Amino acid sequence: MGTPPWRINEVLDRAQNGPICLEKDFDFKFLVPELQRVIKEYDICFDKSTPIPSDDSLADSLWKAAMDFYLTVGTLCTDTYRRIIFTENEIKEALGNFPGKYTLGFGRDSREITNRKIEDTRMPFCLFSPDITCDEDLFIPMSMAYLQEPLADGVCAPILDEIEGMPIRSGSPTEVKGSVAHAMMFREAARRVGRPGIFLKSVGTAESDAAQIAASNPEWGERLTDGRFVASISELKVNNSLLNKMVHFHTYGCFVGALMGPILGGFSGGPEGTAIVGLAYHLQGLLVNQAHFLNYFPFHLKYTCNTMRELLWVISMTYQSLARNSNLISLSNGFTAAGPCTSMVLREAAAHSLVSVVSGSNLWEIAVAKNRHKNFATPMEARIACEVGCGAVKEMISRNDANEITLTLLKSYEKDIETAPLGKSFRECYDIRKVKPSPEYTELFNTIRKELKDLGVPFIY
Amino acid sequence: MTIEQLYEALKNSIVEFKPEEAKQITKKLLEAQIDPLKVLDEILNPTMEEIGEQFDRMDIFLPELMGAAEAMRAATSVLTEHIKKSTITPTEVKGKVVLGTVSGDIHEIGKNIVKIMLEVSGFEVLDLGRDVPSLKFIEKAEEVNADVIALSALMTTTMHSQREVIELLEALGKRNKYLVLIGGNPTTDSWRKEIGADGWAETAVGAAKLVTKMIQEKVR
Numbered sequence: 013m014g015t016p017p018w019r020i021n022e023v024l025d026r027a028q029n030g031p032i033c034l035e036k037d038f039d040f041k042f043l044v045p046e047l048q049r050v051i052k053e054y055d056i057c058f059d060k061s062t063p064i065p066s067d068d069s070l071a072d073s074l075w076k077a078a079m080d081f082y083l084t085v086g087t088l089c090t091d092t093y094r095r096i097i098f099t100e101n102e103i104k105e106a107l108g109n110f111p112g113k114y115t116l117g118f119g120r121d122s123r124e125i126t127n128r129k130i131e132d133t134r135m136p137f138c139l140f141s142p143d144i145t146c147d148e149d150l151f152i153p154m155s156m157a158y159l160q161e162p163l164a165d166g167v168c169a170p171i172l173d174e175i176e177g178m179p180i181r182s183g184s185p186t187e188v189k190g191s192v193a194h195a196m197m198f199r200e201a202a203r204r205v206g207r208p209g210i211f212l213k214s215v216g217t218a219e220s221d222a223a224q225i226a227a228s229n230p231e232w233g234e235r236l237t238d239g240r241f242v243a244s245i246s247e248l249k250v251n252n253s254l255l256n257k258m259v260h261f262h263t264y265g266c267f268v269g270a271l272m273g274p275i276l277g278g279f280s281g282g283p284e285g286t287a288i289v290g291l292a293y294h295l296q297g298l299l300v301n302q303a304h305f306l307n308y309f310p311f312h313l314k315y316t317c318n319t320m321r322e323l324l325w326v327i328s329m330t331y332q333s334l335a336r337n338s339n340l341i342s343l344s345n346g347f348t349a350a351g352p353c354t355s356m357v358l359r360e361a362a363a364h365s366l367v368s369v370v371s372g373s374n375l376w377e378i379a380v381a382k383n384r385h386k387n388f389a390t391p392m393e394a395r396i397a398c399e400v401g402c403g404a405v406k407e408m409i410s411r412n413d414a415n416e417i418t419l420t421l422l423k424s425y426e427k428d429i430e431t432a433p434l435g436k437s438f439r440e441c442y443d444i445r446k447v448k449p450s451p452e453y454t455e456l457f458n459t460i461r462k463e464l465k466d467l468g469v470p471f472i473y
Numbered sequence: 474m475t476i477e478q479l480y481e482a483l484k485n486s487i488v489e490f491k492p493e494e495a496k497q498i499t500k501k502l503l504e505a506q507i508d509p510l511k512v513l514d515e516i517l518n519p520t521m522e523e524i525g526e527q528f529d530r531m532d533i534f535l536p537e538l539m540g541a542a543e544a545m546r547a548a549t550s551v552l553t554e555h556i557k558k559s560t561i562t563p564t565e566v567k568g569k570v571v572l573g574t575v576s577g578d579i580h581e582i583g584k585n586i587v588k589i590m591l592e593v594s595g596f597e598v599l600d601l602g603r604d605v606p607s608l609k610f611i612e613k614a615e616e617v618n619a620d621v622i623a624l625s626a627l628m629t630t631t632m633h634s635q636r637e638v639i640e641l642l643e644a645l646g647k648r649n650k651y652l653v654l655i656g657g658n659p660t661t662d663s664w665r666k667e668i669g670a671d672g673w674a675e676t677a678v679g680a681a682k683l684v685t686k687m688i689q690e691k692v693r
Contacts, residue, residue, distance in 0.1 A: 182631045246580070275535075281535075313535070384659050384660075
């Protein structure tokens with residue numbers, strides 16, 4: 013089975029010669045009205061009492077709605093004012109040839125990632141990630157802290173916004189320099205923890221195509237066994253720079269991922285529309301971004317997190333729909349409201365991973381503190397998420413049981429989303445020299461872990 | 474239709490985002506000799522304020538907000554044309570804002586929401602779009618004699634472009650001529666202080682309130 017890439021030149025040709033469409037028309041003549049049409053036509057309804065529905069027919073209706081929607085709307089290339097659209101047969105060809113599993117990383121440290129099914133008994137692939145910028149001197153210790161986590165199958169590094177005392181500016185030489193340093197230091201960190209072959213996701217420091225390309229080097233930088241990601245512009249848009257990255261990654265030969273974050277409250281509207289756009293993004297990821305796997309982080313426009321019930325429903329329904337109707341590989345990326353070293357963040361992380369895993373996803377954990385505060389992330393939040401996710405699989409938790417547990421968890425933190433505590437920075441939570449969590453955070457972690465266990469939250473150990 | 478019914482219909486055309494209907498009803502109100510400033514102050518502005526608050530509470534979403542703003546613009550354009558042809562003194566624009574997403578950054582949903590909130594609060598907004606070169610903000614501000622330069626950034630690696638605009642203003646000797654407002658998810662008030670911007674807002678509604686306050690204080 014040979015996709016992706018799926019006919020790269022077809023995509024490039026359509027980005028140059030597809031039907032002309034101005035961005036405003038794309039939003040208001042295609043995206044918004046078509047979304048409203050399919051929500052009504054396929055009778056998609058959010059039920060706030062059930063963040064994890066067990067209704068297979070809803071999952072299938074959602075898939076049909078998303079296929080119908082994406083076939084009509086497609087993806088806009090904002091630089092060429094063209095819509096990239098596909099036929100149903102083309103989508104089926106790309107989906108039908110998708111292998112559903114890959115081996116990531118190399119040698120002893122390599123791990124398999126697969127498409128997962130609802131209530132799957134196979135363990136999820138756990139990618140640990142801080143998803144935030146850090147001070148330059150923290151880059152190696154913070155990377156090592158994540159890389160040494162036993163449950164980590166792959167790791168994404170923090171992002172640099174300074175290099176050798178200079179601020180990194182997107183599109184400037186400092187970005188190229190910072191991105192090269194990022195790739196080098198990340199590999200050094202992986203070797204220092206004794207996992208040189210672990211799957212590395214990079215280079216978050218590189219926003220531009222030029223900086224991404226500069227970091228590709230099997231000797232010192234990004235290897236063929238690593239994963240590189242192509243983002244989108246909200247919603248369902250790409251540009252030449254993003255397509256440049258896609259072409260480079262495929263011709264270089266590394267794994268390619270797609271970053272997809274439909275916004276609840278934005279053009280996607282409410283939970284129903286956000287789930288449909290989320291599924292359409294998965295099709296775009298396969299066909300336009302040409303991705304081997306997808307990183308999915310629907311989030312709330314105002315609170316920039318996805319642990320409230322509307323978004324847990326979106327996450328659950330997107331994955332149930334994907335699991336029943338495709339072989340695609342996707343990683344569910346949590347975004348919490350609270351920050352490190354708070355009981356709230358540990359509860360939010362547990363809810364996110366539980367919902368994701370029973371619904372059929374792999375894990376990418378976890379952006380915290382509304383994803384906006386430099387140095388505010390530690391592996392402890394990812395650790396609890398992945399312990400719960402793997403625990404749910406080990407205990408063979410059903411969607412119904414997971415739903416009940418999630419409702420209990422929501423009760424404990426939902427009202428505090430808006431005013432969530434920022435918590436403490438990595439420097440405050442970790443002994444940087446020894447790369448060990450502080451006694452304070454360790455104690456809190458153990459206390460909340462016990463509380464969660466008593467509530468019925470499953471754990472792997 | 475009575476005047477009261479026309480008022481209600483105009484309000485509904487905004488809420489249901491029907492720009493053509495909004496235009497036609499506004500024309501009927503003017504034909505009935507209703508003061509255009511009264512239509513603006515008593516119907517259009519309060520309706521959009523209410524819609525803005527609903528959006529802030531997430532009772533409605535971006536498509537509804539943008540649709541209502543489009544209908545509001547349609548009605549306002551009829552009023553503006555009428556005022557130009559008459560002897561009525563137009564309501565003074567609260568100020569001019571040059572707005573855009575900074576260089577290197579392609580995200581603009583947040584910026585677009587801020588634009589709507591500023592417009593409905595009575596500001597004239599010159600939207601430069603996304604990935605705007607730093608100097609272009611200043612050139613446009615000079616060209617239109619703006620009061621405020623508003624800079625949006627969604628990436629940690631593009632936040633520095635906000636600083637760049639301020640540094641350019643200083644180098645050109647124009648820093649005190651404009652109020653500089655910053656926003657975007659990774660930005661914070663401490664970042665505002667660090668780069669010497671005049672204001673930072675966490676939300677779009679907050680941005681409109683802040684600009685109003687900043688301009689009032691500047692005038693005083």
